[in-house]
Amino acid sequence: MAEVEKTRYSDEELSEFKEIILAKLEKARKDYDLLRSTIMQTGGNGTDDTAPTFKILEEGAATLSKEESGRLAQRQQKFIQHLEAALIRIENKTYGICRETGKLIPKERLKIVPHATLCIEVKDNDKK
Numbered sequence: 001m002a003e004v005e006k007t008r009y010s011d012e013e014l015s016e017f018k019e020i021i022l023a024k025l026e027k028a029r030k031d032y033d034l035l036r037s038t039i040m041q042t043g044g045n046g047t048d049d050t051a052p053t054f055k056i057l058e059e060g061a062a063t064l065s066k067e068e069s070g071r072l073a074q075r076q077q078k079f080i081q082h083l084e085a086a087l088i089r090i091e092n093k094t095y096g097i098c099r100e101t102g103k104l105i106p107k108e109r110l111k112i113v114p115h116a117t118l119c120i121e122v123k124d125n126d127k128k
Helices: 011-040 052-091 107-112 120-127
Strands: none
Touching: 011 052, 011 107
């Protein structure tokens, strides 16, 4: 008798994925808060009594650092949104289903990229 292909993950498997996502979400939110606090900090460099040229260089470096932190914070916020969307898919029992093929995304992929919505074959074809 031919084995029937699964069309969705069991509630137990979804619960396991939910735990993984919640752990990643907690870490992502902490990282995001840290990045935001880095961006919000002003002054305090201790360059008040140094040469004006050095102060300009320090301010330039601080601006670049804040811009980079801003980009990282944006990426982190997007990652958080993807994880939250994955939790909604778990609740709807549509988690782990490739949005292109309708087949299940392998567990191994979901454990590494829990917010994935495409199976690796489709993802590889998108790169070409």
